[in-house]
Amino acid sequence: MRGRTVPTAVAAALAVGLAALTGCSSDGTGGSGGGHPAALLALPADLDAEAVAGGKQPAFEPGEVRLAVGRTLGMDVRVAPLPHGWRLVDGGDTALLRRDADSKQSTCAPNTAGCGHTVRQSWTATAAGSTTLTWRYVDFATCTEPQNPASCRTLASKEVRVTVG
Template structure:
């Protein structure tokens, strides 16, 4: 090619301008995506009916049974980082079993506000053995750190019906929440 340029490339000031414009456009697009996801909502049961900023699910019953039986290591804690006003949600499977996940520590109420639970799935009426999923949600209200704790408990051993801490623990799961 004559003149030292090839098709598909630019040179000189015009080339730098085009590259700068592309970088600015990509940066603006990325900022827009962060804004959109940052403004994404807090889900049913959360504030405003928007999806949670952080969404987790408790391990399956079979996994919890494996931990309880020593066939699998304990569940590692999860870490969640939220801005004030954002929501964390935990999907909990509720099934008619002698064992189940129960919230035993809802964290520091000065940092997290518990929102209403919402059903994510349901069972048809009169369906034997069918479970459903409930989303438990918290909205961050102040900066700091706290821990949410669930235990997989043997419901037949509960000394107090409404107190999961009074039941024999088979496994546990912690979610460490940092707000700020």
Template sequence: MRVRTVPTAVAAVLATGLAALSGCSSGGSGGSGGGPPAALLALPADLDAEAVAGGKQPAFEPSDVHLAVGRTFGMDVRVAPLPHGWRLVDPGDTGPLRRDADSKQSTCAPNTAGCGHTVRQSWTATAAGSTTLTWRYVDFASCKEVQNPASCRTLASKEVRVTVG
């Protein structure tokens, strides 16, 4: 029973994450020391991305994140066994940001049909500057190169502009 409620709860959190996508500031706790990120966003839910791809809602507006050097930024990405999904296609400039290790935020029992999990992609601000990170919601069946999401047909995209300083 619990296995079925976890993905539903994650989907609800991601769906409501659209309101948080307007941006975060570097206020609050969270540095590179294992605490919560100073800025945390979630990519739009699959159903929202499908609506954008189908022309049923406008494209996702870019988000702005402002960080002090040493603070972290996290993006929660839902990974599900679907024919479509979010992939980071432009990791931005490595001058102001350092990519940290991804961490699983939720998991599914093995062989659970339609179950996905959430992965937090993280970066640490290392120097003053700005860069843009870009995720695309892609059609995996259209990929010309399996390991290259930029070779897939884009259904929707989301940009996050990060300013460090």
């Protein structure tokens, strides 16, 4: 009997530890909001996007993410003072994904030439279905409407299909 108790206790401790590492709660829904996202992605680096724009490498393959309702997707976007940069042009179906507030993940010292920072764009899944998020790597000098990235010349793009359910 005692030999069975120890392995059971060890298995229970491992299950609790695994749940803590993966961020899953006992009901399998995990957290949302201010905690760690269920899915975390990053847009390709500026140099990679410029290589795509210059025809030096193939276009970026679309990504795919699966989320449970209530879980969060985070996309890290590098923001640098360059003539080119990533901009969200399609935030997906708002009936399926709620756009949360952006949060800075890194910062630069004031007045640091050429320094950028990382911003995390986040969405929380609110209903079952599928939608696509689209970012474009644009040339800011070509924008006909400064606040509208769709009005700029696209150098590269990245799509992420989000399936909720």
